[in-house]
Amino acid sequence: MSVDGGSGSLEDLVKKVDNGLLLTTFWYIRMVDPNSLLLTGLTRDGVYHVKGGEVVGATNNFRWNDSPVSALGRIAHAGATVWTQPREWAGDMSNMAxxxxVIKDFNMSTVSPGS
Structure with missing residues (x-):
């Protein structure tokens, strides 16, 4: 899979965030509602608080509930496309570009007590 991005690095995107979260991994993704493509999952392997365009520290993992269709409609900024390997569904997909x-109003529903 390949998705065209914008320009700039991850660091450039962080500088554009006034108050938000930097997520490194979505994990344990499951379907909630196939009609709206609502998914649920957990964050994993690094969640960081961004304030004033800077990473100010690590924070808790979260459970999230959102639709990728809806989330793609809320993209505020996109960085340069990079190759990555999906952690979830890795058996079904190879590397992805x-x-x-930066997605506005992504629905973090609860704090996850896991580390």
């Missing part, structure tokens, strides 16, 4: 994204 996707950009880092």
């Amino acid at each position: 996707v950009p880092p994204l």
Whole structure:
């Protein structure tokens, strides 16, 4: 899979965020509602608080509920496309070329007590 991105690095995207989260991995992704493509999952392997365009520290993992269709409609910024290997569904997909994204109002539903 390949998705065209914008320009700039992940660091450039972080500088554009006033108050938000930097997520490194989505994990344990499951379907909630196939009609709306609502998914649920957990963050993993690094969640960082971004304030004033800078990473100010690590924070908790979260459970999230959102639709990729809806989330793609809320993209505020996209960085340069990079190759990555999906952690979830890795048996079904090979490497992917996707950009880092700033997505407004992504639904973090609860704090996950896992580390």
